Amino acid sequence: MLVARIEEKIKVFSLKMIQDFVTMLEHFEINDIELEDIKTYKTFKIEQAERNYQKDMQRSINRQKEWMLKGKKCPHCKIALILAEVNTLPGNQVGGGLKTQWFCPDQTGCGYVNYSTLSINQWMKRLKIKMFDNGKKQKIKNQRAKVTADCQKVKKRN
Numbered sequence: 724m725l726v727a728r729i730e731e732k733i734k735v736f737s738l739k740m741i742q743d744f745v746t747m748l749e750h751f752e753i754n755d756i757e758l759e760d761i762k763t764y765k766t767f768k769i770e771q772a773e774r775n776y777q778k779d780m781q782r783s784i785n786r787q788k789e790w791m792l793k794g795k796k797c798p799h800c801k802i803a804l805i806l807a808e809v810n811t812l813p814g815n816q817v818g819g820g821l822k823t824q825w826f827c828p829d830q831t832g833c834g835y836v837n838y839s840t841l842s843i844n845q846w847m848k849r850l851k852i853k854m855f856d857n858g859k860k861q862k863i864k865n866q867r868a869k870v871t872a873d874c875q876k877v878k879k880r881n
């Protein structure tokens with residue numbers, strides 16, 4: 724009997740995996756996609772992900788370099804200060820209409836802090852540093868909005 728014959732070999736996969744496999748197999752058959760095509764596609768996607776990771780790493784390194792070059796330095800330690808928001812959360816309340824702080828990340832506890840009424844955006848403009856991935860974030864936001872709108876259209880129709 725077929726079940727008895729294949730059970731030993733197939734039982735390592737869950738019923739869900741087998742269902743998904745059958746669905747995919749039928750889909751590939753209908754669309755005339757061969758196993759070799761799928762393998763090629765898989766290899767391409769893995770390599771693409773690797774290339775994107777390398778690009779992101781390089782972008783991050785470039786950003787750090789830009790920050791070292793254009794950002795503010797600690798007057799005591801001469802290392803790059805960190806810019807962070809204040810008065811936005813219960814834990815970062817300092818009062819006085821302040822929006823940001825420049826603080827020294829030095830591990831020996833330099834403790835230098837300089838508060839500002841400028842926002843992070845205003846500082847970035849002043850220092851001529853592009854906000855990280857703003858365009859990318861907006862693109863993803865727009866795509867999500869489009870998908871949501873499409874889903875609502877489908878819902879209305881049904």
Ligand SMILES: [Zn+2]
Pocket residue numbers: 797798799800801802827828829833834835
């Ligand atoms: Zn310092």
